[in-house]
Amino acid sequence: MKRFTRILALVLALAAITAVMSAETAYTFRTSKEERVVTENGEFTADLIVDPVLITSIGQSADVSMLDALMKKVGATYTFDPIAPAEEVAKYKTVIIASGASSKGLGAAGISQEQETARAEAIMKTVEENEITVILAHLGGPGRRGALSDTFSDMVLGKFTDFAAEKEIPITLLATIADAMTVLKDLFAPVAQ
Amino acid sequence: MNAKQTTRNVLVLLIALVLAFLAGQDFRDMQQPDKIYAENPALTRVAKLSEYNPNLKGTAGDTDIYVFDSGVPGGVALVYGGTHANETAAVMNAITYVENVSVTQGKLFVMPQANLSAFSATLPLRAQMGHMTFTLADGSVRTVRMGTRLANPVHQWPDPNYRLNSSGRVLEHGEIAEIRNLNRNHPGMEDGYLVEMVCYGIRKLVETENVDVLYDGHEASPEFRAVNFLIAHQRAMDLGSAAILNANLDAMMEGDMDGYPFKLDLSGATSWGLSHRALGDNTQAMATLFESLNPVMGFCHEKVTEALVKDGISPNYVHITDLGLLGSGELTDAGSPIELRAGYHMEMSRHLIGALGELNPEKTLTISGLPTFNDLVANGFEGILKPVK
Ligand SMILES: [Zn+2]
Numbered sequence: 001m002k003r004f005t006r007i008l009a010l011v012l013a014l015a016a017i018t019a020v021m022s023a024e025t026a027y028t029f030r031t032s033k034e035e036r037v038v039t040e041n042g043e044f045t046a047d048l049i050v051d052p053v054l055i056t057s058i059g060q061s062a063d064v065s066m067l068d069a070l071m072k073k074v075g076a077t078y079t080f081d082p083i084a085p086a087e088e089v090a091k092y093k094t095v096i097i098a099s100g101a102s103s104k105g106l107g108a109a110g111i112s113q114e115q116e117t118a119r120a121e122a123i124m125k126t127v128e129e130n131e132i133t134v135i136l137a138h139l140g141g142p143g144r145r146g147a148l149s150d151t152f153s154d155m156v157l158g159k160f161t162d163f164a165a166e167k168e169i170p171i172t173l174l175a176t177i178a179d180a181m182t183v184l185k186d187l188f189a190p191v192a193q
Numbered sequence: 194m195n196a197k198q199t200t201r202n203v204l205v206l207l208i209a210l211v212l213a214f215l216a217g218q219d220f221r222d223m224q225q226p227d228k229i230y231a232e233n234p235a236l237t238r239v240a241k242l243s244e245y246n247p248n249l250k251g252t253a254g255d256t257d258i259y260v261f262d263s264g265v266p267g268g269v270a271l272v273y274g275g276t277h278a279n280e281t282a283a284v285m286n287a288i289t290y291v292e293n294v295s296v297t298q299g300k301l302f303v304m305p306q307a308n309l310s311a312f313s314a315t316l317p318l319r320a321q322m323g324h325m326t327f328t329l330a331d332g333s334v335r336t337v338r339m340g341t342r343l344a345n346p347v348h349q350w351p352d353p354n355y356r357l358n359s360s361g362r363v364l365e366h367g368e369i370a371e372i373r374n375l376n377r378n379h380p381g382m383e384d385g386y387l388v389e390m391v392c393y394g395i396r397k398l399v400e401t402e403n404v405d406v407l408y409d410g411h412e413a414s415p416e417f418r419a420v421n422f423l424i425a426h427q428r429a430m431d432l433g434s435a436a437i438l439n440a441n442l443d444a445m446m447e448g449d450m451d452g453y454p455f456k457l458d459l460s461g462a463t464s465w466g467l468s469h470r471a472l473g474d475n476t477q478a479m480a481t482l483f484e485s486l487n488p489v490m491g492f493c494h495e496k497v498t499e500a501l502v503k504d505g506i507s508p509n510y511v512h513i514t515d516l517g518l519l520g521s522g523e524l525t526d527a528g529s530p531i532e533l534r535a536g537y538h539m540e541m542s543r544h545l546i547g548a549l550g551e552l553n554p555e556k557t558l559t560i561s562g563l564p565t566f567n568d569l570v571a572n573g574f575e576g577i578l579k580p581v582k
Contacts, residue, residue: 033450062430062457069434104459108427176452178441 031175037183040161042170044183046190050093050133053188057082057098058120060105063139064098070180071096076188083109086122094133095123136160139177223313223323227338228581229257229288229305235295235562237262242304245401246394248384253348254391256309258302258398259291261560267299268549268558269403271478272542273395274410275304276375276468278311278340281325281502282485282534283410285337285574289539289563292579299558301546302402307409308375308391310348312340321489321497325531327573333580339502343373349387359389360466376409379471395468396476404478405556406432406549408542409468412534413484414491415510415522421454423541426473426480433457433481435551436544443544447567453540483541485534486522505529532573536566 031038055071055078057064064082071078078096081088089095106116127134138160164171174180231239240258243249256275272290274283287305294301306312315321327335346352352372356364359382364371371377373388381392399407406429413420425433434457441452460480464470473480488494488507495507506528514523543563550557564577 036450062425062434062459065430065434066437066457069431069438072435073438102459104461107462108459176441176445176450177438178445178452181442 031173033175036175036179037172039170039172041164041168044170044172044187046187048133049187051077052092053078053094053096054084054089054092055080055082055096055098056084056089056123057100057105058123059099059101059116060109060111061098061100061102062105063100063137066139066177067096067098067137070177070184071188074181074185074189076184078188083111083119084123085119086126089123089132090126090130092132094135095127096135096137097123098137098139100138219323220314223315223338223340227306227312227336230292230579230581231259232579233292233294235261236291240302242391242394242398245397246383246390248390249394252387252390253310253313253345254308254387254394256304256306256391258304261294261296261301261303263296263298263300263559265298268405268546268553268556269300269302270542270546270549270558271302271304271395271399271402271404271407272410272546273302273304273307273408274538275306275312275340276308276409277342277411278306278308278338279316279321279342279489280410280412280487281337281339282412282487282531283483283538285531285535286410286538286542288337289535289569289577290542293562293564293577294560295562297559297561299550299556300402301558301560302398302404304395307395308344308388310344310387310391311342311373311375312338314341314345314347315339316341319497322499322502325499325502327575327578329575329578329580331580335574335578335581343370344375344388346373349373353386356386358466359385359392360471362465376411376468377466379466379468380475396472399472399476399478404476405553405558406545407468407472407478407480408545409480409482410538410542411482411484412487412490413522415486415488415493415513415519415524416491417484418521419458419484420486420522421537422456422458422484424458424460424469424482424484426460426469428473429469429479429481430457430459431552432479432545432548435548436541439547439551440540440544443540444566447565449567453537455537455541481545483538485537486524486529487534488524488529491522503531505531505534530570532570532577535574536569539563539569540566 055067068080172183237260240260241255243255249255272287274287284305287303290303315323323339325337325339352369354369356372358364358378359380362377372386375388378389378392380396382389383393423433437455437457444452460469469480469482488505488510489497489502493509495501495509507524510524511526513519546558546560569577
């Protein structure tokens with residue numbers, strides 16, 4: 001597929017057990033008490049990650065900060081810039097995007113929803129043109145899949161699981177945020193053999 | 194006036210006096226300070242807020258601050274509850290610190306009753322009980338007052354019809370009573386309304402003692418979007434993220450695979466007068482606030498009995514949850530007991546303190562002695578609180 005040559009989706013679905021029980025959403029949860037980490041449509045391996053790595057946000061929710069904490073914890077090497085413009089993104093080989101919209105976060109960054117949308121579109125174009133590997137990270141579970149959050153998520157990868165399945169992009173789902181540790185460690189800070 | 198009339202009038206007055214006397218006992222009880230166990234050997238001293246704003250001396254706002262100073266340079270934290278005196282889990286968390294904590298590096302300040310005046314009254318017309326009691330193993334009973342959201346009008350009244358307060362928030366129309374709300378008047382005034390002076394005292398405490406991280410404990414209604422959220426000032430986002438992550442990793446280590454339902458959010462730019470905004474903007478401290486789930490804070494709970502406050506079991510809210518009407522704050526038959534709520538506060542604040550040193554090693558604040566979350570939930574406050582003489 002020409003369009004997204006090397007797109008990966010790593011969805012950090014922070015689905016607390018209450019959310020798992022929730023009947024509100026049509027989405028069927030893949031993770032359970034027994035299966036805490038579920039990967040569909042293929043596999044994630046460290047060789048998919050090419051340095052340098054950038055972490056940015058689309059939507060400016062607090063999730064990007066949680067992702068930063070996770071990456072710090074696993075000892076990954078990366079640049080953290082939640083409001084990186086497309087020209088900046090072009091300098092990287094791998095970009096992790098924490099998606100999730102927050103009017104507070106946008107306000108604090110002094111960015112309007114329109115500006116953020118334009119930035120997201122520019123980033124999409126850049127990653128396509130430069131064949132940058134994209135990892136989409138969604139934290140926060142269904143509580144964060146409101147109308148505003150979905151607008152942004154849709155732009156990047158549509159509804160995560162359906163899109164991933166349709167396009168055969170690997171997707172990893174996690175029961176809680178702590179489960180992300182091992183997955184990220186394997187990808188970004190593999191222990192030397 | 195004939196003798197018969199006089200007798201009748203006197204009798205009516207006497208009956209009224211007896212009723213007033215009996216009812217007055219309840220009001221009087223609420224004026225009695227809570228007995229807080231202060232025999233923790235790690236306790237350095239009990240300070241008064243008036244040390245930081247002398248205008249509070251002799252007022253109903255001069256609350257106690259428990260100081261744990263290791264004498265070893267390191268980080269400094271302020272953990273407090275009772276900003277809203279009816280948000281009991283945050284008060285119980287602070288009391289748990291006072292009774293159990295010990296500090297081997299850095300300095301810790303604990304303030305269980307930030308708005309002390311608010312502990313001396315309950316909300317009018319809510320039929321709310323004024324005390325929580327815990328019967329301990331030795332048969333003794335610990336009593337903790339459960340007050341209200343605002344300072345007692347006996348101590349601060351009348352509310353001005355218009356007030357542009359120190360935070361830039363305008364208190365007018367339906368918001369005039371908020372001049373008695375501690376969490377609307379930060380950073381406060383040295384010489385102003387009582388609550389403004391309390392706010393100023395806290396600000397000065399934070400500044401004078403070089404507090405690195407402050408934790409303001411609250412409770413929220415099931416309807417509130419930010420239940421179990423840590424609200425962090427922009428300078429505290431890294432700290433908050435690390436703390437939430439560490440809390441969840443810790444839970445996993447202890448075999449609690451569901452982890453904690455903690456989420457992070459940024460302090461709103463227009464949250465004027467709230468601690469996470471106003472103290473974050475006006476002091477060097479990284480300001481945070483956490484909300485646990487207490488059905489008593491909502492609009493649909495049953496009568497506010499001691500059982501409702503302690504067990505957090507509310508059939509009304511279970512029904513509302515089952516109808517799928519709650520976006521957050523779902524309640525099951527298991528309720529939201531005080532030990533669980535206070536335990537969340539304890540884990541959240543404990544890990545903020547831990548993250549402080551993790552992110553800035555020279556700011557390490559090492560604490561120990563607190564019960565574990567599982568201990569607290571399993572044994573209840575009946576098994577955790579210490580008897581006071
Ligand atoms: Zn509150």
